[in-house]
Amino acid sequence: MVQFEPEIESLYVRALLAIARADREIDHSEGERIDAVIHRRFPTASVGELMFERTVRAEDVIRGLGAETEGGPYRNTKLDPAELGRMFVDDALAIMAAHDGISSTEEAALLRFAPLFGMPVHEVRKAMTTLK
Numbered sequence: 380m381v382q383f384e385p386e387i388e389s390l391y392v393r394a395l396l397a398i399a400r401a402d403r404e405i406d407h408s409e410g411e412r413i414d415a416v417i418h419r420r421f422p423t424a425s426v427g428e429l430m431f432e433r434t435v436r437a438e439d440v441i442r443g444l445g446a447e448t449e450g451g452p453y454r455n456t457k458l459d460p461a462e463l464g465r466m467f468v469d470d471a472l473a474i475m476a477a478h479d480g481i482s483s484t485e486e487a488a489l490l491r492f493a494p495l496f497g498m499p500v501h502e503v504r505k506a507m508t509t510l511k
Contacts, residue, residue: 393435401488464498
């Protein structure tokens with residue numbers, strides 16, 4: 380299991396929640412899937428608490444991953460950006476699998492956040508074809 384710094388873990392989970400909330404509805408099935416996916420990756424994460432935090436913005440992720448520091452992007456993570464991006468997209472798609480496909484607003488949110496975590500847009504689009 381990958382160990383993240385608490386701030387990175389929070390950004391990661393909040394970005395997943397932002398994608399799930401993009402279509403303005405989280406039904407019971409999606410809520411259960413969110414809980415399962417997040418707790419599989421971060422067993423001690425408090426999804427309930429993070430749901431009440433302000434919706435994360437791209438700028439928050441950029442800053443949190445270290446893009447504005449001397450070391451450049453991903454300085455604040457111990458993972459290769461490609462691995463981090465793959466994990467993030469896999470988790471987002473697992474959450475979106477709870478309902479029929481990806482809404483256009485969820486797709487837009489995933490395409491906004493996934494590259495910040497290290498996965499190029501063309502790879503995200505390829506990964507999304509599994510749910511469409």
